[in-house]
Amino acid sequence: MEKILTHTGIGVPLRQSNVDTDQIIPAVYLKRITRTGFEDALFAGWRRDENFILNQAPYNKGSVLVAGPDFGTGSSREHAVWALKDYGFKAVISARFADIFRGNSGKQGLVAAEVAQGDIELIWKELENNPGTTVSVDLESRTVQCGSISAPFQIDDYTRWRLMEGLDDIGLTLQQEDAITAYEAKRPEFKPKTLPAQTAG
């Protein structure tokens, strides 16, 4: 994973709450077996509407999405994060993220920055009044900057550290392989195994 310390790019105001992952990427695009190439699928339903924010310049060149609360609810599909990244987004700002979406973002190097709704309202106004204004997301100081607005954001320490170091999760865990093996030796006998397969006949 690439290291991220700070990112600055055009902010995209998405004045909507409860943006679920079915909106971020409709299920019909989940049939692919690759991990990249989902840029066309991002908000595919909404992009059919020419007034949708990503169909307007300069927002179509945006890389920081500023959304309403409860972003990324619903389905666990990591494709939602892949689609945002493939389109060019490096960070999403919201007052509240769904847990699975936030986890998926951290694994894929997309910054999910939790900013108070009051500050988001100010950033929305700034981005709407001055299209093309950039938003900076700085992991070191945990602040977002937009025009004259500066606001703190929350992100858990562990995710922040991994993003800033660009660490691979599986590699980290495999350093503890002995502990996993030791745990396995102590698991109760009655715990089920899928193999050999038993069926009701």
Place this chain on the structure above:
Amino acid sequence: MSAMQSPQTLAEKVWNAHVVSPGEGEGEARKPDLIYIDLHLLHEVTSPQAFEGLRLAGRQLRRPDLTIATEDHNTPTLEIDKPIADLTSRTQINTLRDNCKEFGVRLHSLGDKEQGIVHVVGPQLGLTQPGMTVVCGDSHTSTHGAFGALAFGIGTSEVEHVMATQSLSLKPFKTMAINVEGTLKPGVTSKDIILAVIAKIGTGGGQGYVLEYRGSAIRSLSMDARMTICNMSIEAGARAGMIAPDEITFEYVKGRPHAPKGEDWDAAVADWKNLHSDEGATFDAEVFLNADELEPFVTWGTNPGQGVSLSQNVPSPEDYQDENDRKACERALNYMGLTGGTPMKDIRVDTVFLGSCTNSRMEDLRAAAAVIKGKTKDPNVRMIVVPGSARVRLEAEAEGLDQVFKDFGAEWRFAGCSMCLGMNPDQLEEGERCASTSNRNFEGRQGKGGRTHLVSPLVAAATAVRGTLSSPSDLAASPVAV
């Protein structure tokens, strides 16, 4: 562990029993615990990129014997003996088959007697048991919490992580008690409980929490009904939902293909009997609901929190103080083609869908069949009945339920996720309105432009008779079976 340990919640007990190594540090700076995973469920949609990741890194699947796969999201529910018509769907299914073969994973393919929706298959085989940790690249993994398991959905990166390490790095969840006391009225089901819970706490209310459903109304529910409740925990934003196991749970598990046997059974039950929140255990949050007051509950909008009792009216934007809420209501009404103030019971539907990992088990099919038996379907409504698994389909046919549905004029399909999500041929047309026993009423969820009302199987059945959103009590002289 000392006998004087402080009281723990159910979720904490299961968590603590699975810590491979605790995270270093204190307070906010504490790193995640490494948690062991007892069962990993796979399906075709969220696994291909994870298998590919393993291959590219030259890593092994650590525990094929704790892993099982089935085909459900993409699969058609008609003509399942023919090759899948949609090429990308077919490729995804074939990719799963190739991957399972290469990595030695047990797979129940389309046409197999154990194939079905992943969250129906696990419990049915007896692979889901109390006190386990269960994960799957699917948010409705919360279903398995009905057994007192800690079960939650994960993204594809985490799927790959579990494949390689049989563990996950996680920060402990907070706990929320959902207390439901009292007795449900006839015609009110566990689906109505969970829809009412979501409307009460909101789609973000459960974020960061494991919900534990407790109280007399929960304890009286069957396993099928408990699975319906836990299934939709994610719609309240919660990662997982749990119910303490009891005799009803043990009775369900006993004798299933992968249930412990002989001495193992006794050891298991002795262990499972400790799986409840201790007297004096503290939850981070608590919610109370009176079961006596609940009525059939249905959604009017485009997220599962936008619901009301069936006897109420569609809300109006003016009902909301907050500007963002008002806009959300306006937008939802516009998408749904509804006007504020319309009685819910006046809403006419085109389609009724009985199925999905929420409501496709035997009890759901029996309840719906009892409502429609001997009645005539509204001629303008199409009804699709999709059993959750091939096994459920066989059982239902052995009881003659298929005939009840067919006589009524409903379509009796093969098992799969079907119309719950627009990934297979079963989809709504643009503007089509559906009373659906599934779990999500998001824009376009059941097909581009489709409009979804989430309902219980009883409401689905009564709606198919009348053509408008209805409960069994709206049907003249109809004895209600549940």
